[in-house]
Amino acid sequence: MGEERSSTAGLNLKLPVIDLARLHTSHHRSQVLESLAEACKVYGFFQVVNHNIPCNATGRMIDVGRRFFELPFEERVKYMSTDIRSPVREEATSYAMHAKSLFLVLMGAILETLGVNTSILREFDDGSHLMVINFYPACPEPNLTLGMPAHSDYGFLTLLLQDDVEGLQVQCEGEWITVEPVPNSLTVNLGDHFEMFSNGRYRSVLHRVLVNSSKSRMSVASLHSLPPDKMVSPSPELVNEKNPRLYKDTNFAAFLDYMSSCETKHKNFLESRKLTKGREQAESQS
Numbered sequence: 001m002g003e004e005r006s007s008t009a010g011l012n013l014k015l016p017v018i019d020l021a022r023l024h025t026s027h028h029r030s031q032v033l034e035s036l037a038e039a040c041k042v043y044g045f046f047q048v049v050n051h052n053i054p055c056n057a058t059g060r061m062i063d064v065g066r067r068f069f070e071l072p073f074e075e076r077v078k079y080m081s082t083d084i085r086s087p088v089r090e091e092a093t094s095y096a097m098h099a100k101s102l103f104l105v106l107m108g109a110i111l112e113t114l115g116v117n118t119s120i121l122r123e124f125d126d127g128s129h130l131m132v133i134n135f136y137p138a139c140p141e142p143n144l145t146l147g148m149p150a151h152s153d154y155g156f157l158t159l160l161l162q163d164d165v166e167g168l169q170v171q172c173e174g175e176w177i178t179v180e181p182v183p184n185s186l187t188v189n190l191g192d193h194f195e196m197f198s199n200g201r202y203r204s205v206l207h208r209v210l211v212n213s214s215k216s217r218m219s220v221a222s223l224h225s226l227p228p229d230k231m232v233s234p235s236p237e238l239v240n241e242k243n244p245r246l247y248k249d250t251n252f253a254a255f256l257d258y259m260s261s262c263e264t265k266h267k268n269f270l271e272s273r274k275l276t277k278g279r280e281q282a283e284s285q286s
């Protein structure tokens, strides 16, 4: 892992920041949609400001996460469960509800940029929403490790709330770009399901997390997709003779099977769903 970490640059480039307040003004809407389309196509990633999630909901979420990780292990272990549906704290529930609403707004806007039927939006009402609280302790030798290895997320969109310590990097044209935490922003990653749904028009972004030598870091990732048993297929408008379908249909259960069979690094899961010319028809339903 150390080798992977030290072989890349870590550039500080200007990544796209989308002002959601402008999306709701008729004057700026088309400009915002254009920036959003560009961000989804080129980076598979953007940051959003004026996202309408109240500061106290994001603040309380970060605070409750930190307090949890400050507990001694013996205390934390009491909350451990193999049931991902076991009850969580009120702060997390409130933040999760805000994150879900924001996800629906962003999905609506991104579907609009693709010019496709938006009926899929309804299916997200009872879609899957997984929340992960990541805690990265300070590491005296940050160059020897990674907080999280390079991967792409499985869902449609991941909304990431991070504290003010940088660490997240996204890959763009083979270079690792550090995402500077913008105050009161959320970062948004397109996941593998979006790449499949858009038939490769928009891309899921490869990202990783560095550790810091003196400060710990916390982030809260909300991963959104269709209900686990629903198949993700390419939007029919985006498949034609010029653009043959690129991926086999998939669902969350297929992802879990894949996870239990191997390590989900890089964009391996997406690769495993890739169709090669001529096999499309035979394999699209497998």
Ligand SMILES: O=C(O)CCC(=O)C(=O)O
Pocket (backbone or CB within 6 Å): 132, 134, 148, 153, 160, 162, 167, 168, 207, 208, 209, 218, 219, 221
């Ligand atoms: O901590 C971060 O910045 C990113 C976390 C992440 O990529 C994930 O939870 O999938």
Ligand SMILES: [Fe+2]
Pocket (backbone or CB within 6 Å): 151, 152, 153, 158, 207, 221
């Ligand atoms: Fe991720």
